[in-house]
Amino acid sequence: MERKHYKQEINMTEALIARINELISHYPEGKQKSALLPVLHEVQDAHNNWLSIELQDKVAEILQIKPIEVYEVVTFYTMFNQKPIGKYMFEFCQTSCCCLRGAEDLMDYTSEKLGIKMGETTPDGMFTIAGVECLGACGYAPMMQLGDFYKEKLTEEKIDQIIADCRDDKIILHDK
Known part of the structure; x- marks a missing residue:
C-alpha cells in the first residue's frame, strides 16, 4: 500500500525558535533529545496541528538527532498528527x-x-x-x-x- 505524502510549508518563526531554545535549555548539555516531546508539541501547534516529514526532519536537525528518532515518536503517539486535520x-x-x-x-x-x-x-x-x-x-x-x-x-x-x-x-x- 502506497502512503500519501502531504506537503507543508515550514514556518520556523523567530518566536518559535526562541521557544524551542528555551525548552532545550531545561536539559543538560548534550541531552537536547530530552526536549523532543515538548518541542514537537510547540512545532505542531505552530503548523496547523500537524507534522510533515520535512517538518519532522527540521526538528531532528534542531535537536541534532537522527530523523528516525523523531519519526519513532511521532508515529507512536496519537497526539501527533502526520497529515492535515480539521480545525x-x-x-x-x-x-x-x-x-x-x-x-x-x-x-x-x-x-x-x-x-x-x-x-x-x-x-x-x-x-x-x-x-x-x-x-x-x-x-x-x-x-x-x-x-x-x-x-x-x-x-x-x-x-x-x-x-x-x-x-x-x-x-x-x-x-x-
Missing part, C-alpha cells in the same frame, strides 16, 4: 469503559452526521474524527478530547451541540 478534531476514547457506555455508537453517529469516516476530515477542513486510546477519564464515559479539553458523558444531543458550537466558532480549543 476541530474529535478524539473519541475507544477503550473499554467508554465503549461499554456507548462510545462506538457515538463515533458512528458523529461520522454519519459529518459525512466522513473515522480518520477522515470534512471537505471544508472543519472536522476530523479519530478514535484514540484511553484518555484517563473513565468516570465520565463516554468522552472525547477536543483540543485541550474533555467533553464528557456524551450523548447524541451533546454531539449535536458541540458540532453547532464549532460551526459558530464558540469552542475554545487551547488553554493557553
Whole structure:
C-alpha cells in the first residue's frame, strides 16, 4: 500500500525558535533529545496541528538527532498528527469503559452526521474524527478530547451541540 505524502510549508518563526531554545535549555548539555516531546508539541501547534516529514526532519536537525528518532515518536503517539486535520478534531476514547457506555455508537453517529469516516476530515477542513486510546477519564464515559479539553458523558444531543458550537466558532480549543 502506497502512503500519501502531504506537503507543508515550514514556518520556523523567530518566536518559535526562541521557544524551542528555551525548552532545550531545561536539559543538560548534550541531552537536547530530552526536549523532543515538548518541542514537537510547540512545532505542531505552530503548523496547523500537524507534522510533515520535512517538518519532522527540521526538528531532528534542531535537536541534532537522527530523523528516525523523531519519526519513532511521532508515529507512536496519537497526539501527533502526520497529515492535515480539521480545525476541530474529535478524539473519541475507544477503550473499554467508554465503549461499554456507548462510545462506538457515538463515533458512528458523529461520522454519519459529518459525512466522513473515522480518520477522515470534512471537505471544508472543519472536522476530523479519530478514535484514540484511553484518555484517563473513565468516570465520565463516554468522552472525547477536543483540543485541550474533555467533553464528557456524551450523548447524541451533546454531539449535536458541540458540532453547532464549532460551526459558530464558540469552542475554545487551547488553554493557553
